Structure formats: structure tokens, C-alpha cells
Amino acid sequence: MGPLIQLGRRLGLYALAAWVALTLNFLLPRLMPGDPAQALYARFQGRIEPAALDSLRVTLGLSDAPLATQYVLYLQQLAHGELGTSLVYFPEPVSAVIGTGLGWTVFLAGGALVVSFLLGSTIGALAAWRRGGWLDTVAPPLLSFLGAFPYFWMAMAAAWGLGFELGWFPVRHAYGPEVQAGATLEFVASALRHALLPGATMVVASLGGWVLTMRNAMLVVLGDDPIRYAQARGLPPGRIFLHYAIRNALLPSLTSFGMAIGFVVSGALLTEIVFAYPGQGYLLLQAVRGQDYPLLQGLFLTITLAVLGANAVVDALIIALDPRART
Amino acid sequence: MTERDPRGDPASALLAVDALSVDYGPVRAVDGVSFTVRRGQTLGLVGESGSGKSTAVLGALRLLPAPGVVTGGSVRLAGAELLDLDAAGLRNIWGAQVALVPQGALSSLNPVLRVLDHFAETFTAHGVKPEGGVRACAAALLSRVGLDPVHLDSYPHALSGGMRQRVTIALGLALNPPLLVLDEPTTALDVVVERDILRQLLAAQDASGFAMVFITHDVALLLELASAIAVMYAGRLVERAPSEVLAADGALHPYTRGLLAALPPSPGEARLPVSIPGHAASVADPPSGCRFHPRCASAIDRCRTEAPALRVAGPDHVVACHVVELGVSSPKPGAP
Numbered sequence: 001m002g003p004l005i006q007l008g009r010r011l012g013l014y015a016l017a018a019w020v021a022l023t024l025n026f027l028l029p030r031l032m033p034g035d036p037a038q039a040l041y042a043r044f045q046g047r048i049e050p051a052a053l054d055s056l057r058v059t060l061g062l063s064d065a066p067l068a069t070q071y072v073l074y075l076q077q078l079a080h081g082e083l084g085t086s087l088v089y090f091p092e093p094v095s096a097v098i099g100t101g102l103g104w105t106v107f108l109a110g111g112a113l114v115v116s117f118l119l120g121s122t123i124g125a126l127a128a129w130r131r132g133g134w135l136d137t138v139a140p141p142l143l144s145f146l147g148a149f150p151y152f153w154m155a156m157a158a159a160w161g162l163g164f165e166l167g168w169f170p171v172r173h174a175y176g177p178e179v180q181a182g183a184t185l186e187f188v189a190s191a192l193r194h195a196l197l198p199g200a201t202m203v204v205a206s207l208g209g210w211v212l213t214m215r216n217a218m219l220v221v222l223g224d225d226p227i228r229y230a231q232a233r234g235l236p237p238g239r240i241f242l243h244y245a246i247r248n249a250l251l252p253s254l255t256s257f258g259m260a261i262g263f264v265v266s267g268a269l270l271t272e273i274v275f276a277y278p279g280q281g282y283l284l285l286q287a288v289r290g291q292d293y294p295l296l297q298g299l300f301l302t303i304t305l306a307v308l309g310a311n312a313v314v315d316a317l318i319i320a321l322d323p324r325a326r327t
Numbered sequence: 328m329t330e331r332d333p334r335g336d337p338a339s340a341l342l343a344v345d346a347l348s349v350d351y352g353p354v355r356a357v358d359g360v361s362f363t364v365r366r367g368q369t370l371g372l373v374g375e376s377g378s379g380k381s382t383a384v385l386g387a388l389r390l391l392p393a394p395g396v397v398t399g400g401s402v403r404l405a406g407a408e409l410l411d412l413d414a415a416g417l418r419n420i421w422g423a424q425v426a427l428v429p430q431g432a433l434s435s436l437n438p439v440l441r442v443l444d445h446f447a448e449t450f451t452a453h454g455v456k457p458e459g460g461v462r463a464c465a466a467a468l469l470s471r472v473g474l475d476p477v478h479l480d481s482y483p484h485a486l487s488g489g490m491r492q493r494v495t496i497a498l499g500l501a502l503n504p505p506l507l508v509l510d511e512p513t514t515a516l517d518v519v520v521e522r523d524i525l526r527q528l529l530a531a532q533d534a535s536g537f538a539m540v541f542i543t544h545d546v547a548l549l550l551e552l553a554s555a556i557a558v559m560y561a562g563r564l565v566e567r568a569p570s571e572v573l574a575a576d577g578a579l580h581p582y583t584r585g586l587l588a589a590l591p592p593s594p595g596e597a598r599l600p601v602s603i604p605g606h607a608a609s610v611a612d613p614p615s616g617c618r619f620h621p622r623c624a625s626a627i628d629r630c631r632t633e634a635p636a637l638r639v640a641g642p643d644h645v646v647a648c649h650v651v652e653l654g655v656s657s658p659k660p661g662a663p
Contacts, residue, residue, distance in 0.1 A: 223392075224434070225429065225431040225434045225435040226434070226435055226436060226437045226438070228390070228392060228429070228435075229427070229429045229435035229436070229495075230437070230448075231390070231421065232388075232390050232421050232422065232426075232427040232429065233421060233422040233426070233427075233448075233449045233452065233498065234417075234418045234419065234420070234421035234422035234423060234449075234452050234453060235418075235422075235448055235449070235452045236418065236452055239448060239452070243437065243439075243440065243448070244437055247437075247439045248437070248438065248439060321439065322438075322439060323438065323439060323441075323482035323484065324438055324482070324484050
């Protein structure tokens with residue numbers, strides 16, 4: 001079986017899983033007792049007219065039509081990217097709200113994850129390669145120590161010490177009030193400056209895990225027969241390091257990386273709260289607080305699809321990197 | 328203790344290992360082992376599991392993984408002392424002057440590289456640009472060991488055990504080294520594949536004239552294959568003899584005789600296989616004196632206290648045993 005057929009089969013499975021997720025996302029709110037309109041109506045405790053309930057139901061896309069008809073409508077709207085109207089950010093459409101949050105989250109949490117994965121895997125690989133050397137002695141315990149702090153505590157300490165007291169970094173928001181959002185150099189610079197501190201706290205908190213994962217995988221691979229056989233054929237250390245040790249040790253790390261990418265989209269809740277960063281986690285918190293059903297549904301859908309999508313990408317990557325996965 | 332080979336002539340030998348000792352921490356796994364391999368010759372190294380045969384050879388070639396450490400002796404390959412070489416010097420030797428066919432051949436190839444890549448990197452490492460290109464040269468090497476060159480584009484997991492073994496042998500021959508070391512190359516294979524691979528190997532040896540060190544626990548195989556056989560027991564060399572001598576019932580050491588008596592009889596031979604009583608001695612806690620004495624029917628008091636030195640028993644034939652009566656004609660420079 002060729003790699004493309006193999007890949008196609010996996011993608012088919014992912015498409016199936018995505019369809020199941022979409023359908024569940026459709027069914028769950030409709031199977032629950034009550035509906036968002038009633039919840040909203042109850043919240044205003046009689047301050048809105050009963051007649052307004054009907055228009056609210058229409059606005060929220062609720063109807064008494066047969067489930068099948070609703071389902072078809074739901075799929076049609078989804079195909080056009082329509083996820084309904086947010087209650088908390090009324091009258092913004094959910095897709096627009098999520099679009100903004102997703103952008104900032106992917107920028108901040110995604111960037112931090114990539115930096116952490118690359119840096120951590122490199123440190124772990126070098127530590128294992130020079131086992132017992134200074135890097136191997138210092139890095140794993142130090143990074144595990146830093147990673148052991150409660151994250152919110154470390155984030156607040158960083159925001160207070162480096163941001164507030166020393167004033168080196170901005171401590172809140174995604175970009176400064178002095179710049180206009182847009183494709184300008186000032187905006188990009190401001191966004192980067194604002195992401196630096198929250199991003200750095202995320203990297204520090206997660207680096208130890210990547211270092212240990214890679215170091216342990218490397219140690220196993222370094223003790224394996226292919227490494228010794230490569231030495232016995234007189235291969236230079238650089239080639240053994242890259243093509244024998246790293247290539248084989250990276251495969252398990254890559255699977256963890258794929259899962260982590262998927263969960264980036266659910267937002268770095270604590271980071272976004274501490275640094276008042278307008279990402280997905282912040283939206284999720286607002287949606288739960290405000291009983292914003294359409295926004296919650298939209299967020300769950302985005303998270304599910306992102307996890308599936310990231311896993312599909314990593315599957316394709318592993319098929320490309322590991323010939324054993326192709327058969 | 329060390330035993331010096333009384334007839335060793337390192338100058339004329341391709342590989343001369345002299346009084347080699349290898350330690351694993353406090354355990355002396357190889358104790359003063361000496362042997363030589365002449366150009367084009369095949370030396371068989373035989374012994375039970377744990378006797379130190381692989382450790383001795385890998386240690387001599389500086390290929391032993393930690394915590395194994397060579398603690399004494401001398402290893403000269405074509406006159407150059409291997410124990411003095413630095414990492415870069417060893418990399419030049421490995422693969423080009425001496426090639427290893429590894430014990431774990433089934434798991435030794437890199438799972439993420441194609442067979443062709445293994446050849447290419449071996450050539451590149453030694454700065455060799457084969458005539459006609461890497462692919463043509465690798466294809467010719469595979470054909471020599473009976474493997475279809477279409478497998479150049481295969482990954483190791485797609486090949487059977489016998490095929491992977493053929494790949495490692497072909498890789499060993501790639502740089503045309505004067506010495507090929509095979510560490511139990513056919514132990515994991517069925518008899519039919521083993522026979523075929525050995526046939527191809529001997530044909531390649533006839534064509535190229537390389538010498539071989541063949542490590543195995545199969546004495547019967549060595550009687551056919553090797554020109555000389557060295558027998559190890561619990562980290563020490565007990566006997567070394569031309570294989571014709573051993574085949575013609577000329578073995579002297581009780582352990583060697585025990586190994587040969589344990590072979591299944593050839594058709595028409597009127598005897599039953601007899602196994603050696605007891606278990607192999609451990610190098611971690613070796614018996615005093617001659618390490619074989621607890622299992623030896625001929626042991627005398629002296630065997631329990633004093634380790635026997637190697638004595639010359641005939642041309643190219645040495646034995647380490649107190650009990651064996653050596654012919655009057657043989658000189659006994661090593662005897663007390």
C-alpha cells in the first residue's frame with residue numbers, strides 16, 4: 001500500500017470523526033432541557049416582554065421545526081461559516097468573535113508551543129548526546145524546578161516583577177492603545193512586544209517536559225543497535241547524531257507535539273487571564289459566565305476541529321518521517 | 328593474569344591480539360586472551376554464551392559499548408596499535424580496514440533509511456566515490472551476497488531476517504576491507520538460509536581474499552568454515568588449533584573435546600552425542616585455578632589451585648591444561 005493511500009485512509013477517518021463532532025455539537029444543546037432563549041429570558045427576570053421571547057428565539061436560530069430540517073439548516077449555515085449570534089458580544093456574530101480570539105491565541109500559545117518544542121527538543125537531544133556533561137547536569141533539574149511552580153503564580157510574579165516593577169514589558173492586552181490594528185510595522189512590533197512576556201512564561205513552564213521527553217527518547221535510541229553499527233562503519237558523529245539519534249528519537253515527541261497543537265486552540269486560559277489577553281481561553285471564560293450558548297458551541301466546534309486537524313497534520317508528518325508507518 | 332602466546336608472530340599477522348583483558352566494572356570478562364589472524368585466513372572463535380568471545384573481539388576493535396573497558400594487552404591491525412588510536416583514527420579504520428557484521432543484524436539497520444542510504448553513507452564517511460556510482464556499486468554488492476538489487480530502495484522493516492543479514496554482509500564488503508568480523512551472523516537464521524549465506528560469503532572471500540574472524544557457538548560450522556579455531560571458556564582461551572587437527576580428533580583440552588563430543592554424529596558414525604556436565608562458569612565469580620575444573624572429569628588437585636598457561640602442542644596448536652600429556656617432540660617453552 002502506498003503512502004498516499006495510507007494518508008487518504010487516515011484523512012477519511014478524520015473526516016468521519018469531524019462529522020460525528022459536528023452532529024454532536026448540533027444535537028447536545030437541542031437535547032438539553034430549556035433553550036438559550038429561555039435562559040436569557042429568565043436572566044432578565046420579567047424585564048423583557050414575553051413577546052420578545054419569540055423574536056429572541058428567531059435571532060438565536062431556534063425553531064420547532066423537525067430535527068432533520070434543523071440539521072440540514074445547521075449544516076448549510078456551517079458551510080457558510082455562520083455559527084449564530086453571540087449573546088455576550090451581542091450583536092457580533094460568533095464567527096467574528098471566535099475569529100479574533102483564535103488569531104491572538106494561535107499567535108501567542110501557538111508561537112510559545114513551537115518555541116518551547118524546538119528549544120526543549122534541542123536541549124534534550126544535546127543533553128543526552130553528551131550524557132553527564134554540563135548541559136545534562138544543569139538543564140533537566142533546573143527546568144523541572146521552574147516547571148513545578150504553579151503557573152498562575154509564576155505568570156503573576158513575572159507580570160509584577162518584569163512588567164510592573166521594572167517596566168521592561170507591557171503587562172496586559174495584545175497590543176498597545178497607541179497603535180491601530182492593521183498590517184503596519186508598528187502594529188506587528190507592538191503585538192510582538194505584548195506577546196513576549198506571556199509567551200516567555202508559557203515557554204518556561206512547558207520547556208522541562210519537552211527536554212525530558214526528548215532526552216529520554218534519545219537515551220533509548222543511543223543505546224540501540226543501529227547507533228553502534230553506524231559507529232562500526234566509521235560514520236562521523238554529526239551524521240549519527242542527526243540521521244540516527246534525532247531522526248528516531250523525535251518520532252514519539254512529535255506525537256505529543258501534535259496533541260499539544262490541537263489544545264493550543266482551546267486557549268491558554270491562565271495566561272490570558274493574568275495578562276488580560278483577548279484569546280480563546282478568555283472568550284471561553286466569558287461565554288461560560290454569560291451562558292452564551294452560541295459562542296460556547298462555536299468554541300467547542302473550533303477546538304474539536306483544531307484537535308482533529310492538528311492530529312491529521314502530525315499523522316501526515318509521521319508518515320513522511322517514519323517509513324514503518326507507511327505500510 | 329596474562330598468558331602470552333609462545334608462538335605469536337605479530338609482525339606477519341593481519342590482526343594480532345596479545346594478552347587482551349576486558350573489564351565490566353569489577354568483573355574481568357576477558358582475561359589475557361591472545362590470537363592472531365593471517366591475511367586471507369578464517370579464525371573461528373567458539374565458546375558458550377558468556378565465555379567472552381564477542382567481548383574479546385569487540386574490545387580488541389575498540390567497538391565495545393560502555394561499561395566494557397579494555398584494561399590490558401595489545402591489538403595490532405596490519406602493524407598499527409588499535410589501543411593507541413584516537414576517535415578520528417578509529418573512524419578511519421572501522422569499515423575500511425576492519426568491517427563488522429553485527430550480532431543484532433536484524434535490528435542494526437537504521438529504520439528510517441533505505442538500504443541504498445546505508446551504502447551511500449558508508450562510502451561518504453570514508454571519502455570513497457565508487458566507480459559507476461553508489462547505486463551500481465551497492466547493487467553489485469547485494470548481488471554478490473544473493474540479494475536482488477531491487478531491495479536497494481526498500482526500508483529495513485520490509486526485509487526478512489535473512490535479507491537484512493545479507494545487507495549487513497554486503498555493507499561489510501563495501502569498502503573491500505582486509506578483515507571481516509562476523510559476530511554470530513547466522514544464529515538467528517534457519518538452516519537453509521544460513522547455508523546459502525555462508526556459501527555466498529565463502530565465494531566472496533575466494534574472490535577478494537579478505538580474512539575473517541567468525542564468532543559463533545556452533546563448532547560444527549567452524550570445522551567446515553575456519554582454518555583455525557580458538558576455544559574460549561569463562562573469559563580465557565583454553566585451546567587454539569588448526570581446524571583439520573580438531574576435525575581429526577586432535578583436540579587436547581577436555582572442554583574442546585567435550586564440545587566436539589556434544590555434536591550430533593555424522594551419518595555412519597557409531598557414537599552418541601555426549602553433553603558436558605554442569606553449567607558454564609560465570610566470569611563474575613570464576614572457579615579457582617583452571618576455570619573448567621568443576622566440570623572436568625580429568626581434573627587433578629593442581630587444576631583447583633593453579634591456572635594453566637598456554638603450552639605449544641603442535642604447529643599452530645596451543646592448549647592450556649595441566650593434565651594433557653604433550654608429545655615428546657613438542658617444545659614446552661610455556662610449561663613450568
